[in-house]
Amino acid sequence: MKEFDLIIIGAGRASNLAVSAGKAGKKVALIEKSTLGGTCPNRGCVPSKLLLGYAHVANAIKESQRHFIDSSINSIDIKKIFEKTNSYISKIDSIYENKFNENVQIFKGEGSFISNNIVKVNDEQLTAPKIVIATGTRPIEAPHEKAWTSDDIFPLLGDIPKSITIVGAGFIACELASFFSGVGIKTTLLVRSQRILSNEDEEISAIFKDEFSKKMDILFDTSIKTTNYENNQFNLILENKDGTTKEHQSDALLYATGRQSNTDTLNLENTSIQIDKRGFIKRDKLFETNAKGVYVVGDASGKHMLQHAAAYEINHLGKILLEDCKEPLYFKYMPHAVFTEPEIASVGITEQKAKEKNIKYITSTTNWLASAKAMSTRLHYPVTKFLINPDNYEILGCHMIGPESSTMMHQVLAVMHINNDVRHIKEMLYIHPALSEALLPAAVAAVKEVEKYNKKS
Template identity: 65%
Template sequence: MKTYDLIIIGGGRASNLAKKAGNLGKKVALIEKSSLGGTCANRGCVPSKLLIAYADVIRSIESSQKHFISSEIKEIDIKKIFENNNSFIDSVDDSYKSKLNENVDLYRGIGSFISDKVIKVNDEKLTASKIIIATGTKPLKPPFENAWTSDDIFPLDNIPKSITIVGSGFIACELANVFNALKINTTLIVRSETLLSSEDKQIQEVFKEEFSKYVNIEFNTTIKDAKYQESGFTIELENKDKSTKQHKSQALLYAIGRESNAKDLKLENTSIQVDERGFIKRDEYFQTNAKDVYVVGDATGKYMLQHAAAYEMNHLFKVLYEDEKQALKFKYMPHAVFTHPEIASVGLTQKQAQEQNLDFIASKSIWKASAKAQGMKIDYAFTKFIVDKNTYEILGCHMIGPQSSTMIHQVLTLMHIDNDIRHLKNMLYIHPALSEELLPAAINAIKKIEESNEKN
């Protein structure tokens, strides 16, 4: 049996922790069953956003007429686009591997527990004083043979002429936007009337209206059956009124959620516990029920976002090697949806604030104040604040419009340092930058609070 200071199962964001521990002289075993970099770098955030960049250019050209510019797209070299994307994916593993030092032993295979402190990988047994589980998640398996998940399109060699995507969350919407923009015949199947159900209701409504202008969406619809032949799928769609119709598509992709990878770990051989969904339980210092065995990132099922996992990894490193005594508590967790239109959100939605019986105001402000925004020739973009009426604390902020994922960082900074929306009103803005839109949004929210307090 080989003995290490640290064993890490999962080479996504945790590979950075392995590198840092190795730099301290710790002997580290890093176990990864596929490519280093994890889902984000290989099959998720990064390659999908590289494709979205192409989609954004296409959308911009297609909308040039509203700027009194006549333009046309003569050719979209889809093959070259995906070759470029695939090339990036091919480079990820070597890029991550090159950052590891001589103190880190890389094991390619599935790591599983023999006991709380003994790991088996490729018929070798390893042990360490500290073990980190960072095994992430995987897409839920499609119900039909030959149907894809997001894992199957990164890399993508056989580009379909048509694709049907099942789902209504951010992965389904982002991929539908990309394939549609690339002129691949795209249909999105949604079992309800809602897209992005976790967003604020007003964001949902505007997004649905704008997104539907581009992507063909079958709402209130499920797939009753799907048969695959060499030419593709023959799909039987069923509406909520039980009426059916046939639909053909070369590719069928399911983006209906993700599940834990914990089954691979053979946790039944340990004292480590999982919750009812199969995700690994932990305390506020990331520790599982087994002493000195920690779990971080998506494997916990809590915040399945890359930036959350990276933040947790950094804090766990401090706990293990820098004598950090404070537990990590996420007060605010931001996210973005990189579609057309783009969305960014942090904190509570209006519905959540109501359900918690909070004393708040909700204020929606259309992007009109900035000449930069006016120059974009859009009329749907807005910022919505949910603000505590007594403390002026921002409880939630929701944006829909170009560069929302960038603009919201000004709000995030405020929320993390001194969360009082009056600071947004009093600060100096570059005129006429797009972020200047936050000034009238803050003024409107403060005005609503003052009017409400005067009435009371």
């Protein structure tokens, strides 16, 4: 039995806690079954954005005609694109390993519980008074052995497909479709309903659907009835909701239909740790599970399945474990973005959720055309939508669609973080004619809607 001060299962964002604990003189066991760094830098956020950078340039050339520029792409070296991306991924493990001092011992293998305070990895047993579960999630398994999930894209080795069919309508499916289509691979997106990015505000997702559909083949109300793989090709029978079927072929088939908990590998039945109906671990306000001294953070809790949320939680858990902090962490807001073209950024409640929960609100949707920088893109769809509490001007939700939405959103987040009142955005001094200036008329319109509402009532 090896004794430690702290055991961490999962070396994604939680590796930062291992660094801090090691520097504080704690003896740490860090268990990781795959590559250090976890999903984000190896198979998720980072490599996907590196790929999308290439697609962005390709799309700009393809769409240059709207700027009265006649251009064409002679060739795209897709193998080189993946070589560069794979080269980055190959360095992640060593980059993370170099962060740890001599107090951190890395165990490569799958950790599981023997009891509340004993963890097994490979043939060794480890114990510690504090254990952190940060095992994240994994893609829902593809129903065909030759089909891919997002985990199979990074690194993509061997032959690059000339065509790909992607099943899904969430942000992972859309971002991967955006890349493959952008670099010239024939891309078909299969969506089981009429909606795409259904978690977004309905007004925003409707704009997205119109614009995204111009960039690739999207088959709505469609699912796969049968799958046959032979001669290095998928032969599919697709079925529409109206019962009609058609044949479809592609070199690759990728499923991006959601993610599931990794907690089924932990042998939690040997502990008093409880899970919910979805298989995610229950915890209290200080991240502690039903087993005393065992904590869960990040996606393993199923609460906020975003990298920036996990990093925020890990940082706060470090204060709890290393600085004796007794304060729970409350997120004032939880933003996210979809890095496709068009780009979406969102924070707070959507209008459909506000209606569902019977929350009092007013809305204001404003285009970006008051900004010369926005006008220079020669795009007409970008908008900002605010949901405001008419009683106190509080921003309940903000949803943007347009270039650099994720960057522009941080101006809204700063106000929400410090003193959540949309009037601050209205009263700010802006650099003219920066893209962010498009927020000024959006805030002015929102304030006017609140004043109009209050006059009526």
